[in-house]
Amino acid sequence: MTVLHNPVLRGFFPDPSLVRVGEWYYVATSSFEWFPTLPIHRSRDLAHWEYAGHVRGAVPGDSLAGVPDSGGVWAPSLSWDGERFWVTYAVVRSVGTPYFDADTYVSTAPDVSGPWSPPRRVASHGFDPALYHEAGRLWLLNLQNDHRPGGQRFAGIVATELDRDTLAPVGDTHLLLQHDRLVEGPKLLRRDGWYYLVLAEGGTGWEHGVRVARGRALTGPYELDERPLLTTRDDPGVPLQKAGHGELFQAPDGTWLLSHLTARPLHTPHGRRCTLGRETAIQAVVWDADGWPRLRQEGWHPAVEVEVPAPHSPPPPSAPPEGLSWPWSTLRGPVDRSWADTSSRPGWIRLRGRHGPESRWAHSLLAQRVTEHRAEAEVTVEARPSAFTQAAGLVLRYDAEAYVGLDLTWAEPEGEPQRGQQWRDAGRTVLSLVARDERGARQVAVVDVATAKVTLGVTVDGTAALFWYATDGTRTTVGPALDISHLSDDHGARLRFTGLLAGIHATDLVDAAWTADFTGFRLMCTAEERPRALTRG
Structure with a gap:
């Protein structure tokens, strides 16, 4: 058996x-x-x-x-x-x-x-x-x-x-x-x-x-x-x-x-x-x-x-899928090389930014299912945003009203208000941590980064998610650990039927032309301690 x-x-x-x-x-x-x-x-x-x-x-x-x-x-x-x-x-x-x-x-x-x-x-x-x-x-x-x-x-x-x-x-x-x-x-x-x-x-x-x-x-x-x-x-x-x-x-x-x-x-x-x-x-x-x-x-x-019952013969070996096929998933349409490209830069995924993360139409997102309550995801992103309408990063997503993400984006100079001043030479590249629930999105933390290439990560332990980044191999946390219990079937009054995914995305709300490159995506899910599946004669 x-x-x-x-x-x-x-x-x-x-x-x-x-x-x-x-x-x-x-x-x-x-x-x-x-x-x-x-x-x-x-x-x-x-x-x-x-x-x-x-x-x-x-x-x-x-x-x-x-x-x-x-x-x-x-x-x-x-x-x-x-x-x-x-x-x-x-x-x-x-x-x-x-x-x-x-x-x-x-x-x-x-x-x-x-x-x-x-x-x-x-x-x-x-x-x-x-x-x-x-x-x-x-x-x-x-x-x-x-x-x-x-x-x-x-x-x-x-x-x-x-x-x-x-x-x-x-x-x-x-x-x-x-x-x-x-x-x-x-x-x-x-x-x-x-x-x-x-x-x-x-x-x-x-x-x-x-x-x-x-x-x-x-x-x-x-x-x-x-x-x-x-x-x-x-x-x-x-x-x-x-x-x-x-x-x-x-x-x-x-x-x-x-x-x-x-x-x-x-x-x-x-x-x-x-x-x-x-x-x-x-x-x-x-x-x-x-x-x-x-x-x-x-x-x-x-x-x-x-x-x-045990099988009569062992299963034949199978080859893992390659490229942007399974276990990658996309929203509301199949993966399309016009916005997700692996040929321009070998070993990298280039995403062309489109709608924002709350879109029900054209969100440039690649995601994988989170399968355990303890998990860690990370990816290296390289991009040069020049406007607040451009962003790319790592996201934990349930749906358009329930997600948390850490994005590489643009912001006004320190101390200046948000007034759409991206057409000036001044500005800075930042990491923006945003959490979204049914009440709307809120910016949890903003961190300046002096490079266009940065590794982003998140560690999930139950309903706590801690985001971090690394530019020289040393991890630096961004903001506090976030409560992600709202990323679930059971939060709120409306019907919810899906589950938690971790992925990469890119946004360009003005031109739908700006691109971001990603490499080294890794999602590690740690199961609870349990016996391995056994076969007994």
């Missing part, structure tokens, strides 16, 4: 959809406003995962420009019909409104690395769709969203048969189940003459869970299991919180398992905060005498360590 340690995908990897094809397991996760869209990882042993590609072209036109924070590409469902991979997902263009303005798409590919077919829009009842394949037929499951005032927003689970070639609806849409508590994210499987609906229950926060219903016919009626399969809503002390959004699957030896999302909260004076976002975990499942799935460890709380 192999012992895995949850979460198996750590950091911003929510809403997992896991499928096994042969001896490989594949999992797709949500990407929201980030590119690459719908990253896919693969594993042979369920404990060790590697990036395997993404659904390229998932967004028509390859643009999410203008989409709000935590909008974009939600909750994929990955499946295999024996010949090709299928994926369905919603592109959500409104967040915090009753409409969602979601379009549901379907794409297929011979391999998860692609090529993926151009996305085709299908019936779009709500978000978190799924596909079910049976005897050559194709069914689309979805949450039904009722936007009307006074209505039940999440008005049940529906299923529509689709023509496999045209993806047009075949016959009527069927209402499968309604429930007093919010249910969404339906997944369907058949076992021993029963159709089982695996449902995300209670919303994706602290009340999250997995609930199962079953019926003798695909179109219902369905009866709900009297108890949850998985949840932590009853115990805030469980290490893995927010457990929900599950999918059942089988190992080659017939063992049943459950993939699900989870989160590792930090306990702060402001309450629990999940700075890393929602992550991917796996549980072992057994079936009780009445035919309901149960966690192997009994109860409904997720386990951190889980024994799973």
Whole structure:
């Protein structure tokens, strides 16, 4: 047996959809406003995962420009019909409104690395769709969203048969189940003459869970299991919180398992905060005498360590991606050589400044997921700003209203007010530390630097982030340690669904032509002390 340690995908990897094809397991996760869209990882042993590609072209036109924070590409469902991979997902263009303005798409590919077919829009009842394949037929499951005032927003689970070639609806849409508590994210499987609906229950926060219903016919009626399969809503002390959004699957030896999302909260004076976002975990499942799935460890709380079947053969070695591909991510569009260039200066990344860090349109940003509560990032930047509208540096980012960053920029001479005097010869090059929350941005500290080339860094310990710089190898801190608990899913009143990333960015608000060069980016995330994954005979 192999012992895995949850979460198996750590950091911003929510809403997992896991499928096994042969001896490989594949999992797709949500990407929201980030590119690459719908990253896919693969594993042979369920404990060790590697990036395997993404659904390229998932967004028509390859643009999410203008989409709000935590909008974009939600909750994929990955499946295999024996010949090709299928994926369905919603592109959500409104967040915090009753409409969602979601379009549901379907794409297929011979391999998860692609090529993926151009996305085709299908019936779009709500978000978190799924596909079910049976005897050559194709069914689309979805949450039904009722936007009307006074209505039940999440008005049940529906299923529509689709023509496999045209993806047009075949016959009527069927209402499968309604429930007093919010249910969404339906997944369907058949076992021993029963159709089982695996449902995300209670919303994706602290009340999250997995609930199962079953019926003798695909179109219902369905009866709900009297108890949850998985949840932590009853115990805030469980290490893995927010457990929900599950999918059942089988190992080659017939063992049943459950993939699900989870989160590792930090306990702060402001309450629990999940700075890393929602992550991917796996549980072992057994079936009780009445035919309901149960966690192997009994109860409904997720386990951190889980024994799973060992693979028959070790995974082949894989080559790490090169250049500006994974693990780099970009906002609202794929990386574009017009603003992110590696050819002009070998060993360096040249960013052309565009919009500012609060833009929902054209922010020149490259970032990587922070996967542990202790982390350190650093990069060397070389640039010669001549205006306060030009800046480049290192940033910790949750979204456009939640970030902290240390930028190399321009400022007026010491003692002069901020009056846009950059057209004069006078001025100075400074490092500016800025923190942004829902109340706006504030400048925490300003430090003069006498060079155009400087190493910037940040050390993260829980919800404390300390920025620093070095010009001769000696680190000098900039400002105090900052509280970054607002860089989390749980801060504020609005919906937040992503996670913490560290990256580099550049801004030129006037000409969109000024450039900054970066080299030596390093993100080191330190996991808590834990046993290594084991394989036992």
